[in-house]
Amino acid sequence: MVKSTNSSIQFHEKYRFWLLVITAALFMEIPFISVPFKWFETYFHEISHGIAAVVSGGEIVSIKLYFNGAGLCTTRGGSQFLTAFMGYTGASLWGLILYKLSGYQKYSATIVTIVLTLLMAISLLLWSRDPLTIFIIMSLIGILLLKLKFSHSFYLPWITQFISVVVLLNSVKSPLYLLDGRALGDGATLAQITFIPEIIWVVIWFIIGMISLYFLARQNKSSTFGGSHV
Amino acid sequence: MQVASNTAYTPQVNPALNVDTQTRVNRQGEQLLVREQEQQAQQRQQNEQNAERFDVDEQAIALVEQEQQRLSAQSRTNDNNSFSTNAQYDQPSQQNQTAVAAYQSVNDQQQRDSISQAFGVDLYA
Structure with missing residues (x-):
């Protein structure tokens, strides 16, 4: 009995990352329920634009989120190239960092959740101008607070990592929507700035997302077969 | 008888x-x-x-x-x-649809540029 429980835990640990990836991929196909999790990716995408603008000497004017998962970040000043490039790249990096930081310990998962809640609260106060964006960011904060409320739960790291994988998978998938022949979005902006075709930027973002997934998969494998967890 | x-x-x-x-x-x-x-x-x-x-x-x-x-x-x-x-x-071909989409995107891009110039801001979707 004890042996079978141990082998079950070993199975979960061994295939933890892939279980999360498969669950998240299936979850993203469920209408309505998956929408708030799509907002996470949109928020990370837009806040990455904003942070890149701030880092390169500009400022964030406003962040706008739409119900269908679209978003818009208005900035003033800063590097146009860096700001445009960091949208999809930032979403992938957020997914990667969140997954790694949430780790297997409840403590680090709680810290990550608190930091995210604070970032969203700042975004709500400083850059949200319209009721819909306020509602969406408040919903995201609500999800994070629910996580904190159940911080002693065994499932907290799983939930945090699940959200991270959803963000990561969305960041891999989202650039592909730019291939609609409309020359709109970050790819078109970068194409205007650099004269490098939009499709190249889409491929780069897709590769960055895939590398992030591969990195986490490798880490999961090494941590299962004798390595250490984050 | x-x-x-x-x-x-x-x-x-x-x-x-x-x-x-x-x-x-x-x-x-x-x-x-x-x-x-x-x-x-x-x-x-x-x-x-x-x-x-x-x-x-x-x-x-x-x-x-x-x-x-x-x-x-x-x-x-x-x-x-x-x-x-x-x-x-009666349905336009794929090529024509792409052309219409491209035309519309030019219009959107122009609008976006005009907003950017008017307010001195950059928009990232």
Whole structure:
């Protein structure tokens, strides 16, 4: 009995990352329920634009989120190239960092959740101008607070990592929507700035997302077969 | 002693009885005739009915054939219609759709640029 429980835990640990990836991929196909999790990716995408603008000497004017998962970040000043490039790249990096930081310990998962809640609260106060964006960011904060409320739960790291994988998978998938022949979005902006075709930027973002997934998969494998967890 | 063999062997019947018998025979014959006539009439009726039934069947077969012809003609028409639907003559080609999308995106991009210039901000979707 004890042996079978141990082998079950070993199975979960061994295939933890892939279980999360498969669950998240299936979850993203469920209408309505998956929408708030799509907002996470949109928020990370837009806040990455904003942070890149701030880092390169500009400022964030406003962040706008739409119900269908679209978003818009208005900035003033800063590097146009860096700001445009960091949208999809930032979403992938957020997914990667969140997954790694949430780790297997409840403590680090709680810290990550608190930091995210604070970032969203700042975004709500400083850059949200319209009721819909306020509602969406408040919903995201609500999800994070629910996580904190159940911080002693065994499932907290799983939930945090699940959200991270959803963000990561969305960041891999989202650039592909730019291939609609409309020359709109970050790819078109970068194409205007650099004269490098939009499709190249889409491929780069897709590769960055895939590398992030591969990195986490490798880490999961090494941590299962004798390595250490984050 | 003369023995009339005929008499001896012929049944002695009372003339009255003989008449009766004759009458009975006649009646029986009439009855038989009537029965035959009735049977013939019934048979005629049956034959007529059968003939009517056959007529009905023929009509039904004719109707079925007509219906089949109509359906086959309709299906042929539908096939033509589906062909025309598949052909989608009134729908712009993929190339034209892309051209329209590109034209619209230019309009959107111009709007975006004009907003950026007017307010001195950059928009990132």
